[in-house]
Amino acid sequence: MKYLAVSLTLCLVGVMQAQPRRNYWQQSADYTIHVDFDHNTHRYSGVQSIAYTNNSPDTLHKVFFHLQYNAFQPGSNMDERSRDISDPDRRVGNRIAGLSDSEIGFMEVVEFKHDNDVADIEHLGTILNVQLSKPIPPNGKAQFDMSFRAQSPKQIRRSGRNNIEGIHYSMAQWYPKLANYDRYGWNTTPYVGREFYGIWGNFDVHISIDRKYTLAGTGVLQNADDIGHGYSATKRKRGRGKQTWHFRAERVHDFMWAADPEYIHTTHQVPNGPLLRFFYREKDNEHTDNWEAMPEYMQRFFELADSLVGPYPYSEFSFIQGGDGGMEYPMATLMLGRGKLKGMVGLAVHEAMHNWFYGMIATNETRYPWIDEGFTTFVENLIMQALFPDDDTRGLPHYSNYLTYLQQWNAGATESLTTPADHYITNRGYGVASYSQGCMYLVNLQHIMGEDVFWKGFRNFFNRWKFHHPHPEDFIRELEKVSGLQLQWFNDLWIGTTQAIDIGIDTVYEDEGFTHIVLRRYQELPFPATVVLISEGSAPEIHHVPLDLMYGRKLERGKQHPFWKWAARTYTLKIDRPIADIDAVYLDPFFETSDVNRSNNRWTKDNE
Numbered sequence: 001m002k003y004l005a006v007s008l009t010l011c012l013v014g015v016m017q018a019q020p021r022r023n024y025w026q027q028s029a030d031y032t033i034h035v036d037f038d039h040n041t042h043r044y045s046g047v048q049s050i051a052y053t054n055n056s057p058d059t060l061h062k063v064f065f066h067l068q069y070n071a072f073q074p075g076s077n078m079d080e081r082s083r084d085i086s087d088p089d090r091r092v093g094n095r096i097a098g099l100s101d102s103e104i105g106f107m108e109v110v111e112f113k114h115d116n117d118v119a120d121i122e123h124l125g126t127i128l129n130v131q132l133s134k135p136i137p138p139n140g141k142a143q144f145d146m147s148f149r150a151q152s153p154k155q156i157r158r159s160g161r162n163n164i165e166g167i168h169y170s171m172a173q174w175y176p177k178l179a180n181y182d183r184y185g186w187n188t189t190p191y192v193g194r195e196f197y198g199i200w201g202n203f204d205v206h207i208s209i210d211r212k213y214t215l216a217g218t219g220v221l222q223n224a225d226d227i228g229h230g231y232s233a234t235k236r237k238r239g240r241g242k243q244t245w246h247f248r249a250e251r252v253h254d255f256m257w258a259a260d261p262e263y264i265h266t267t268h269q270v271p272n273g274p275l276l277r278f279f280y281r282e283k284d285n286e287h288t289d290n291w292e293a294m295p296e297y298m299q300r301f302f303e304l305a306d307s308l309v310g311p312y313p314y315s316e317f318s319f320i321q322g323g324d325g326g327m328e329y330p331m332a333t334l335m336l337g338r339g340k341l342k343g344m345v346g347l348a349v350h351e352a353m354h355n356w357f358y359g360m361i362a363t364n365e366t367r368y369p370w371i372d373e374g375f376t377t378f379v380e381n382l383i384m385q386a387l388f389p390d391d392d393t394r395g396l397p398h399y400s401n402y403l404t405y406l407q408q409w410n411a412g413a414t415e416s417l418t419t420p421a422d423h424y425i426t427n428r429g430y431g432v433a434s435y436s437q438g439c440m441y442l443v444n445l446q447h448i449m450g451e452d453v454f455w456k457g458f459r460n461f462f463n464r465w466k467f468h469h470p471h472p473e474d475f476i477r478e479l480e481k482v483s484g485l486q487l488q489w490f491n492d493l494w495i496g497t498t499q500a501i502d503i504g505i506d507t508v509y510e511d512e513g514f515t516h517i518v519l520r521r522y523q524e525l526p527f528p529a530t531v532v533l534i535s536e537g538s539a540p541e542i543h544h545v546p547l548d549l550m551y552g553r554k555l556e557r558g559k560q561h562p563f564w565k566w567a568a569r570t571y572t573l574k575i576d577r578p579i580a581d582i583d584a585v586y587l588d589p590f591f592e593t594s595d596v597n598r599s600n601n602r603w604t605k606d607n608e
Contacts (some may be wrong), residue, residue: 003406004076015189016365019464020464020465020468020470020474021474021477024059024468024497025055025056025183026182026199026200026468026469027052027053027054027055027056027180027181027182027199027200028052028053028054028200028201029050029051029052029053029178029199029200029201030050030051030057030201030202030203030204031048031049031050031175031201031202031203031204031205031255032048032050032204032205033046033047033048033049033050033175033203033204033205033206033255034046034047034048034206034208035175035205035206035207035208035563036146036208036242037207037208037210037356039168039169039209039211039213041151042102042151042152042161043149043150043151043152044149044150044151045147045148045149046147046148046149046150046175047145047146047147047148047152048144048145048146048147048148048175048176049143049144049145049146049180050143050144051141051142051143052136052137052141052142052143052144052178053100053140053141054136054137054139054141054142055139056138056181056182056183057138058138058181058303059135059136059137059138060132060135060136060181061132062129062130062131062132062133063128063132063137063144063178063179063181064126064127064128064129064178064179064186065109065127065128065130065176065177065178065179066106066126066128066173066176066178066179066191067107067108067109067123067125067126067127067128067176068125068159068173068177068178068191069105069106069107069127069150069151069153069159069173070106070107070125070126070150070191071096071105071126071190071191071192071193072096072099072105072153072154072156072160073096073099073104073105073106073296074096074097074098074099074104075097076096076125076126077125077126077190077191077192078092078096078126078191078193079094079096079097080193081192081325081422082094082096082192082193083097084267085426085427086318086425086426087426087427087428089157090428091156091157091324091325092156092157092193094155094536095156095522099154101152102152102239102592103154103538104151104153104154104568105150105151105152105153105159105160106150106151107148107149107150107176108123108149108150109121109123109128109146109147109148109176109207110147110148110149111146111147112130112143112144112145112146112147113144113145113146114130114132114133114134114141114143114144115133115134116143116145117133118133118296119131119132119133120239123415124191126191127179127188127190127384128176132386136425137357143179145421146176146239148176149173150174152169152171152174153246154322155170155323157234157324158170158172158173158193158195158322158324158325158327158334159171159173159174163322163323163324163338164323164324165259165281165321165323165336165338166281166323167321167322167323167337168213168259168260168261168282168338169213169257169258169259169260170258170320170322170323170324170334171217171256171257171258171259172256172327172329172334172409173191173279174256174257175255177198177254178198178199178468179197180197180198180199180364181352182469184364184367186451187364187366188429189366189420190422191311191421192422194365194366194369194422194430194455195216195365195366195369195372195421195422196254196365196366196420197362197364197365197366198254198362199252199253199330200252200255200362200467200468201245201251201252201253201537202246202248202249202250202251202252203218203219203247203248203249203250203255203598204246204248205219205246205247205248205249205255205257206245206246207243207244207245207247207257208242208243208244209242209243209245209259210241210247211240211241211242211243212261213259213260213263214229214230214259214260214261214263214279215229215245215257215258215259215319215320216255216257216258216259216263216265216277216279216318216320217247217255217257217258217329217332218246218247218249218252218254218255218256218257218329218330218331218332219248219249219252219255219331220247220248220315220316220381221245221246221247222246222247222248223244223245223246223352224344226243227243227245229265229315230265230266230267231265235367238241249326249330249331251467252319252330252331252359253330253362254329254330255329255330256329256330256332257332258278258279258320258322258334260281260321262281262282263279263280263281263321264278264279264280264281264282264288265277265278265279265390266278266291266293266295267511268295268298268299270298270299270302270303271299273302273303273306273312274302274314274315274316275315275316275317276295276298276299276302276316276317276318276319277316277317277318277319278291278294278295278318278319279318279320279321280320280321280337280373281321281337286338287337287338287339287344290339290340290341290344293335293341293342294319294345294348294411297345297348297349297387297571298319298348298352299352300386300387301348301349301352301383301387302317302352302388303385304382304383305352305353305356305379305383307367308379308382308383309356309379309458309459309462310356310360310459310462310463310466313360313466314330314331314355314357316331317331317332317352317355318331318332318333319332319333319335319348319352320332320333320334320335320336321334321335321336322335322336322337323336323337324336326347326348326350326351326440327351328351328352328354328355328358329354330359331355331359333351333352333354334349334351335347335348335351342388342391344386345387345388346363346380346384349375349380349383349384349387350376350380353376353379353380354372354376356375356376356379356462357371357375357379357432358372358373358376359399360462360466360467361461361462361465361466361468361470362467362468363470363471364469364471365421366420366421366422367420367421368471368472369421369430369434369438370417370433370434370437370438370441370495371434371438371472371475373434373435373438374415374434374435374436374437374438374439374440374441374442375438375439375442376567377401377435377438377439378398378438378439378443380514380581381397381398381400381401381439382397384397385397396590398439398440398591399591401434401435401436401439401443402436402440402443402591402594404432404435404436405432405436405437405440405594406524406594406596408428408432409498409500409596411430412424412597413429413432414429414432414433414437414498415429415430415433415498416495416496416497417433417434417437417438417441417494417495417496418495418496419433421434427512427567437494440594441494441495442454442458443529443592443593443594444490444494444501444593444594445487445490446592447528447588447592447593448485448487448527448528448531448550448554449483449485449487449553449554450483450555450556451477451556452555452556453482453483453554453555454479454483456482457478457479457481457482457483458479459472460478460481460482461475461478461479463584464478465478472491472495473491476488476491476550483554484552485550485551485552485553485554486550486551487550488551489526489549489566490549493525493526494525497524497525498525499523499595500524500525500594500596501522501523501525501526501527501593501595501596502521502522502523502595502596502597502600503519503520503521503522503527503529503587503588503595503601504519504520504522504587504599504600504601505517505519505585505587505600505601505602505603506518506519506520506570506600508579508582508585508603509531509579510578510579511583513578514570514574514575514576514577514578515574515575515577515581515582516573516574516575516578517531517572517573517575517603518570518571518572519531519545519564519570519571519572519587520569520570520575520600521568521570521594522597522600523568525566526547526549526564526566526567527547527593528540528544528545528546528547528550528554528564529544529545529571529587529588530543530544530545530558530587530588530592531543531544531545531565531585531586531587532585532586532587532589533572533575533577533584533585534582534583534584534585535581535582535583536583540559540561541558541559542558542575543558543559543561543575544549544556544561545557545561545564545571545573546559546560546561547562547563548564548565548566549566561573579605582604582605583604583605584602584603584604585602585603585604586600586601586602587600587602588601589601
């Protein structure tokens with residue numbers, strides 16, 4: 001509980017919101033979407049308008065759109081990748097290859113206009129290439145209008161219809177989504193079922209569907225009194241035909257919705273926080289008691305997340321039984337509706353936490369999946385420890401992620417965090433890197449900087465970069481500014497290589513009344529050391545050995561020593577005490593680093 005106690009104390013210190021770095025820019029896109037949905041054929045047609053602002057310094061001659069439903073077709077990149085990788089996602093496997101014409105997903109733009117001029121378009125799998133009739137200059141605005149048609153696929157992964165839990169529709173990746181253009185150019189990564197990257201803007205969405213359906217998703221329903229279905233006191237209207245649901249979501253970069261005729265819809269107001277909505281099926285669901293327990297846990301989650309990182313800015317959040325794992329979207333999550341209570345709470349916590357890291361800190365997940373997944377996991381671990389304090393976590397919230405990383409490293413299978421999300425050699429390699437190595441990145445930085453300073457920098461980063469698209473160097477610069485330390489060395493080595501940390505105790509000996517503790521770097525990644533001396537009858541004695549690449553020292557209780565030169569394999573720590581006064585010497589006794597060999601982290605008098 002050390003991490004959480006310190007973090008909750010620090011949350012009382014306000015952090016002034018700042019702006020991103022000078023010359024930063026990002027694109028803007030406001031969507032208006034109208035769709036007419038036929039639940040008998042699982043098809044829909046739509047018209048979509050986008051008010052686009054080119055805030056870049058570049059003139060744009062083309063734009064790209066994501067048509068992600070086209071991934072759910074035999075022969076797609078997603079199908080080929082899943083059948084080629086050595087450890088395919090069991091939910092995908094070869095299932096796409098076996099889809100019939102009535103089960104596949106597809107999305108086709110029928111006509112595209114730019115400022116009322118018809119543009120040339122080319123469908124390239126999950127990407128639409130649009131050649132503009134005229135360029136969009138820097139700071140220029142454009143209006144895109146299109147008509148499209150699509151079919152919701154049999155659910156393979158995340159999005160689709162009629163999943164294993166019986167939910168009729170989980171509608172993610174369901175509209176032509178404008179690709180983001182940033183300082184690295186267009187993000188035209190074909191969709192293979194992994195990460196997303198979108199443009200900040202507003203969504204005005206109208207969905208016409210059979211009136212038997214209850215809808216849930218991103219945004220705030222604008223016509224609640226006309227709709228009913230638990231959004232107002234109005235009862236669900238009986239009869240045949242369709243009704244149109246009107247949602248608005250502001251300052252988001254995606255929009256998801258789900259629909260089922262048997263959704264139970266309940267609400268819970270978090271004091272000084274959002275209205276929580278819960279959508280789940282009661283029929284054949286023996287886990288209704290778990291859903292009824294969720295509001296209390298999720299209220300506590302939002303309180304903890306606000307205090308640890310920063311306030312949730314939207315008025316609502318929805319937890320939606322979607323029937324396929326869990327996946328984050330702005331203001332909502334799709335999640336499995338069955339399982340043990342702690343598992344369901346953990347899934348809800350992780351996906352909701354993404355609304356801070358993915359939702360507000362909107363990095364390019366196709367390039368940096370370890371930021372949204374690793375940062376989310378790091379905070380999730382602290383919150384789960386607070387929600388379930390009696391669980392056997394040894395007081396180490398990140399211990400399971402450390403063990404996962406260690407197992408992968410011992411197998412010689414770690415992959416660099418610079419690997420694009422879709423190009424890891426194995427699915428396990430992607431998962432370990434994005435979740436566990438991403439989490440341990442923060443754990444190691446916390447050890448280098450000291451806990452108080454780390455959390456101040458962590459919150460500074462969130463406040464400065466929320467509602468923007470930061471990159472890894474933007475994060476490390478915030479930590480450098482608040483700590484006064486140089487940290488780029490660790491950023492480069494942990495992200496850009498698979499080098500590991502292994503600092504151990506080589507020898508301990510006495511010379512002229514002084515105890516000499518020789519530390520050795522057994523692996524390639526240089527790292528500072530914290531040494532703890534244990535003596536009977538006295539408090540533990542802490543000694544800090546900083547690395548010269550830091551050009552500074554962490555400000556924590558303990559004695560500071562001269563720098564360890566990064567190229568030197570050994571360092572001798574000289575203690576003004578005879579060896580007879582020391583019972584034991586420990587390195588990193590609180591598991592605050594990702595040291596891959598802890599067998600050399602302890603020396604005891606009895607075993608010298």
